[in-house]
Amino acid sequence: MRVTILLFARLRDLAGSAELVRDVPAPATVQTVWSTLVGEMPTLREYERTMSVAVNADYSKMSASVREGDEVAFLPPVSGG
Amino acid sequence: MGAPLVAVDAAPLNLQALIDAISGPETGDGAVAAFVGVVRDHNQGRRVSFLEYEAYVPLAVRALHRILDEAREAWPHTRLGVHHRIGRIEISEASVIIVAASPHRTDAFAVCRYAIERVKQIVPIWKHEHFDGGDVWLEGATADPDNEEARQRAHRIACA
Numbered sequence: 001m002r003v004t005i006l007l008f009a010r011l012r013d014l015a016g017s018a019e020l021v022r023d024v025p026a027p028a029t030v031q032t033v034w035s036t037l038v039g040e041m042p043t044l045r046e047y048e049r050t051m052s053v054a055v056n057a058d059y060s061k062m063s064a065s066v067r068e069g070d071e072v073a074f075l076p077p078v079s080g081g
Numbered sequence: 082m083g084a085p086l087v088a089v090d091a092a093p094l095n096l097q098a099l100i101d102a103i104s105g106p107e108t109g110d111g112a113v114a115a116f117v118g119v120v121r122d123h124n125q126g127r128r129v130s131f132l133e134y135e136a137y138v139p140l141a142v143r144a145l146h147r148i149l150d151e152a153r154e155a156w157p158h159t160r161l162g163v164h165h166r167i168g169r170i171e172i173s174e175a176s177v178i179i180v181a182a183s184p185h186r187t188d189a190f191a192v193c194r195y196a197i198e199r200v201k202q203i204v205p206i207w208k209h210e211h212f213d214g215g216d217v218w219l220e221g222a223t224a225d226p227d228n229e230e231a232r233q234r235a236h237r238i239a240c241a
Contacts, residue, residue: 009135009207010218052205052224057139059226073137077220080134080141080165080206081118081177081197 001026003033003066006073011051014043024066030055031062033072050077086161087145089138089206091168094175103162104182114189116197118177120170124219127212134167134176137205141165144204147226151199152181152192155236159183159192165206195239202231 005020012018015037024036030053038045053060054073066072083102084095096115104110120132145163152161165177177200181192200206203226208219225231 006137008137008205009209010220013218050220050223054137054140054205057137057143059140059144059224073140075137075205075224076207076218077222078201078203078205078224079208079219079221080136080204081201 001028001068003028003069004071005033005037006071008073009076011044011047011074011076015041026068028066029062030060030064030066030072033066034062034074037074044074047074047076051075052078084162084164086149086163087142088164089136089141089145089167091166094164094166094178096175096178096180099162099164099178099180103160103180108160108182109184110182111184112186112189113180113182114186114193115181116177116179116193117175118197119175120172122172124210124212127210127214129172130211130213131169131171132176133169133209133211134165135207135209136165136167138167140205144224144226145200147203148196148199151232152195155195156183156188156192159188161192161196163196163200165200165204167206191239195235198235198238199232202228202235 052075084098160182162180179196181189183189202222
């Protein structure tokens with residue numbers, strides 16, 4: 001199934017892209033999507049323990065289910081203000 | 082038509098418009114506290130040229146509304162608004178404005194402080210610092226709105 005991956009800030013710079021579309025095996029979780037991504041781009045792995053994740057613009061967890069067409073975002077530690 | 086209570090966009094910030102949206106003749110307010118975060122010309126020994134802010138806008142708006150809800154729950158008679166600017170922002174320009182109104186000053190100050198602490202904890206916005214000789218993404222807190230310890234820390238700071 002197909003999902004859209006959004007990357008922000010330094011994660012986006014490392015990946016060289018803000019938005020990617022990828023096929024992942026179903027049934028999938030956020031972890032499945034992340035594993036697909038770091039399989040392709042191992043340098044992103046440094047964020048595994050510090051990033052946050054979101055599904056369809058809502059904070060989520062690595063164990064959450066992902067469905068066809070979902071938008072999965074990986075977020076480095078934030079620095080607003 | 083007043084300003085929205087929450088905004089995340091590239092427009093220059095207008096403090097008076099947010100104050101007008103939060104407080105007025107029939108609110109019973111005795112205090113309006115405002116915080117303005119501005120871009121500093123130095124950071125960690127570097128001479129900063131300008132900042133470029135990036136956001137995951139729909140989630141940032143949602144996280145700001147969550148902060149408004151949290152503040153309303155903790156300080157029931159207060160109102161809060163937060164506007165965060167994104168894109169390129171020059172030295173001394175405002176990046177964030179926060180306005181809290183209350184019948185009394187103690188709660189207005191507390192809500193204002195609580196809001197900026199929570200912005201730094203859970204709102205998906207990032208600073209890309211451009212300085213003399215390079216650029217760097219700044220990274221602070223791992224955003225987790227359900228981290229109760231972080232929320233309580235913000236509350237303690239607000240009431241200190």
